[in-house]
Amino acid sequence: MSAVIDINITQINKTRVNDQSLENIAFGHIFTDHMLVANFANGEWQNIEIKPYQPLTLEPSLAALHYGQAIFEGVKAYKHPDGEVYISRPYDNLERFNISAKRMQMPTIPEGIFIDGMKALLELDKSWVPAYKDHSLYIRPFMFATDPVLGVKPSETYSFIIILSPTGPYYSEPMRIYVEEKYTRAVTGGVGFSKNAGNYGASMYPTSKARELGYDQVLWTDAFEHKYLQEVGMMNVFFIINNIAVTPSLEEGTILAGITRDSALQLLQDMGYEVAERKISIDELIDSHKAGLVSEVFGTGTAATISLIKELRYKDYVMHFDTNQWTVAPALKKSLDAIRTGHSADLHNWMVKI
Numbered sequence: 001m002s003a004v005i006d007i008n009i010t011q012i013n014k015t016r017v018n019d020q021s022l023e024n025i026a027f028g029h030i031f032t033d034h035m036l037v038a039n040f041a042n043g044e045w046q047n048i049e050i051k052p053y054q055p056l057t058l059e060p061s062l063a064a065l066h067y068g069q070a071i072f073e074g075v076k077a078y079k080h081p082d083g084e085v086y087i088s089r090p091y092d093n094l095e096r097f098n099i100s101a102k103r104m105q106m107p108t109i110p111e112g113i114f115i116d117g118m119k120a121l122l123e124l125d126k127s128w129v130p131a132y133k134d135h136s137l138y139i140r141p142f143m144f145a146t147d148p149v150l151g152v153k154p155s156e157t158y159s160f161i162i163i164l165s166p167t168g169p170y171y172s173e174p175m176r177i178y179v180e181e182k183y184t185r186a187v188t189g190g191v192g193f194s195k196n197a198g199n200y201g202a203s204m205y206p207t208s209k210a211r212e213l214g215y216d217q218v219l220w221t222d223a224f225e226h227k228y229l230q231e232v233g234m235m236n237v238f239f240i241i242n243n244i245a246v247t248p249s250l251e252e253g254t255i256l257a258g259i260t261r262d263s264a265l266q267l268l269q270d271m272g273y274e275v276a277e278r279k280i281s282i283d284e285l286i287d288s289h290k291a292g293l294v295s296e297v298f299g300t301g302t303a304a305t306i307s308l309i310k311e312l313r314y315k316d317y318v319m320h321f322d323t324n325q326w327t328v329a330p331a332l333k334k335s336l337d338a339i340r341t342g343h344s345a346d347l348h349n350w351m352v353k354i
């Protein structure tokens with residue numbers, strides 16, 4: 001349903017792109033010249049416009065601020081050696097955005113706004129896509145409820161916005177991870193599979209508790225027994241056990257269906273590894289570790305791509321890994337980066353030219 005949608009474009013008088021270097025900037029601090037805004041009212045999306053990046057004026061009674069109907073996506077675009085800008089798997093983000101929207105009782109967004117609007121915005125701001133190694137333009141589509149009403153009910157009006165932020169390499173040291181046994185990120189029947197703002201809000205307290213103990217993130221476990229492994233921080237998690245890449249399966253709805261997770265599963269198979277999407281418990285992981293079978297543990301997500309884990313603690317049992325010896329995670333990262341930056345063939349048609 002790629003209906004051509006009218007977008008009203010108001011361009012900035014003079015680009016701000018030359019005001020600062022685009023090299024090595026920290027994630028999520030700098031925003032480009034323009035943003036896309038669409039409003040949902042009377043049952044339809046309307047007033048689709050691209051305009052200079054600017055603050056919003058909001059009612060204090062804005063529904064999203066009180067009752068949390070707010071969802072988002074994270075997408076990346078890259079400048080290829082041919083000088084063109086390509087977006088990585090945006091149709092998958094669109095599909096997931098609409099899954100999140102349905103769960104949060106929000107309207108879905110058509111391809112004509114999400115994809116075509118994203119492309120039009122990128123076309124206007126393409127000089128902001130950094131051409132340096134390991135750099136990209138982070139794309140943040142989001143939607144929130146805008147009824148100025150305190151009654152608890154699904155909002156009748158919403159805003160959909162896309163903003164763009166140039167980003168440098170995500171230097172992340174291998175992480176120390178605390179296996180969470182008290183707090184819960186997601187529960188069957190809940191909203192773990194949707195990318196809604198509240199999931200992040202709820203993760204901050206347990207994560208800061210883990211930080212106080214010297215860990216970077218938590219490895220979430222299931223809500224009932226705190227036994228089955230779910231995700232690491234806000235990333236999907238992979239374990240290389242006996243040369244098989246194991247990642248928790250999605251069917252319980254407690255795990256966000258990461259697009260990097262999906263790319264990793266595909267590329268690992270392309271590289272000749274066996275993969276398994278299944279339940280995995282902390283007991284199984286510890287037994288495998290004791291048997292010397294756990295060789296690598298890593299997280300996957302759009303922001304960091306692949307994050308290595310050098311230590312995992314469960315109660316008094318600590319697993320240490322020498323990440324310098326690893327082969328799978330580094331090869332996976334290299335392969336994924338090469339496709340996204342246009343340095344190797346895009347065999348799965350992931351890259352979409354703007």
Ligand SMILES: *Cc1c(COP(=O)(O)O)cnc(C)c1O
Nearest residue numbers: 234235236256258259260301302
């Ligand atoms: C966004 C997100 C991920 C990673 O998804 P990608 O599509 O790979 O960026 C994983 N877990 C959670 C909870 C997330 O919000």
